[in-house]
Amino acid sequence: MIRVLLADDENLVRSAFAALLGLEDDLEVVAQASSGAEALAMARAHTPDVAVLDLQMPDRDGISVAGELTTLLPGCGLVIVTGHGRPGHLKRALEAGVRGFLPKTVSAAVLSDVVRTVHRGGRYVDPELAAEAISAGDSPLTPREADVLELAAGGAPVEEIAVRAHLSPGTVRNHLSAASAKLGAPNRHAAVDTARRHGWI
Amino acid sequence: MIRVLLADDENLVRSAFAALLGLEDDLEVVAQASSGAEALAMARAHTPDVAVLDLQMPDRDGISVAGELTTLLPGCGLVIVTGHGRPGHLKRALEAGVRGFLPKTVSAAVLSDVVRTVHRGGRYVDPELAAEAISAGDSPLTPREADVLELAAGGAPVEEIAVRAHLSPGTVRNHLSAASAKLGAPNRHAAVDTARRHGWI
DNA sequence: CACCACCCATGACACGTGTCACCGCCCGTC
DNA sequence: GACGGGCGGTGACACGTGTCATGGGTGGTG
Known part of the structure; x- marks a missing residue:
């Protein structure tokens, strides 16, 4: 059984994701959070196997939460889900130790698959986003x-x-x-x- | 059994909503669409009782889809779901015949309740959004x-x-x-x- | 050390922009 | 018919902005 932490400020979306993941036999949503700070607290309390984080949250970026989680729970797999995938975010996310990165436009089956892949220690990055990130390259700005x-x-x-x-x-x-x-x-x-x-x- | 049409360009979110609504005994998702045009086609083909539309879609606004649906399927209840609720959108939506309007931040139970309410001919508007809309008033722009x-x-x-x-x-x-x-x-x-x-x- | 990239600053010039006064046209209302 | 409001336009002036040249200070690298 893979124990999952869900964090998204949009309650409706988060609950819906929980319902979606709940349909899988090998996944269990053990905690939910509606902000970055809450996500960290929940992670401390429940020590999930995988954390699924929304990129945009009111208090702090999903990426910064991920960065803190890598030191807090080194064994925890990190997945970032985002509405609008920007190439720069992907790069920053990977540097923060995130191993799964996908836009909300992907089909439903992908999410649970990515959770499993990341839990096994694998990686998943949306192909389209990856292509954009490579073509866009680093920020030229100082x-x-x-x-x-x-x-x-x-x-x-x-x-x-x-x-x-x-x-x-x-x-x-x-x-x-x-x-x-x-x-x-x-x-x-x-x-x-x-x-x-x-x-x- | 209430027959529901779901339209949202983010596949992941739409599937998750479908899973969420599928948990209810009296609701059935009979069609899904990932764009405004597709939503209209699906509505024609399946004549749902209630249509749940995302506000932002790539080709056209959820509100303009709603406006067309009121004439196409007068008996169909209309619900708009949105990430960032702007007061002006609410006003335009109500004028287009929408009877349910809620941001994605509401809790999970609300969505299915609103679908039922709208199906009964009732209305539901997120209280916070309504307050904003009243205080903001009409557009001063020509x-x-x-x-x-x-x-x-x-x-x-x-x-x-x-x-x-x-x-x-x-x-x-x-x-x-x-x-x-x-x-x-x-x-x-x-x-x-x-x-x-x-x-x- | 010399070199280079970045940072901060100044001054000058050309151009884009914001603002205002004033013009006419159309359309609906009193 | 007079009036007011939205629409499109012109011209002029002041100010904000974009651009460039130039210079000094810092910190890292060959």
């Missing part, structure tokens, strides 16, 4: 450029970004200009869009 | 302003928006300026953000 671009995401004027990043407005514009150029975007707003699509911010 | 703002969403320069909307650049700027003022935003990018959050575009 850490500071990514920071500034992140702050520019809400459509804030340069002056405000400068204050929030403790930089001079001129430097902010330089970083944004460099980022836009690297991303082939005509302006920072399109650059934000591109960076988001690739999971670089 | 149709044209909403159009132009929509085109500005990708971060495109004014010149490009003008071409795509068949307008002069000056007019585009006037519309954007008016929209930003109405939304209390310092620039169009923040205005896009605000309008999106309210479901006005």
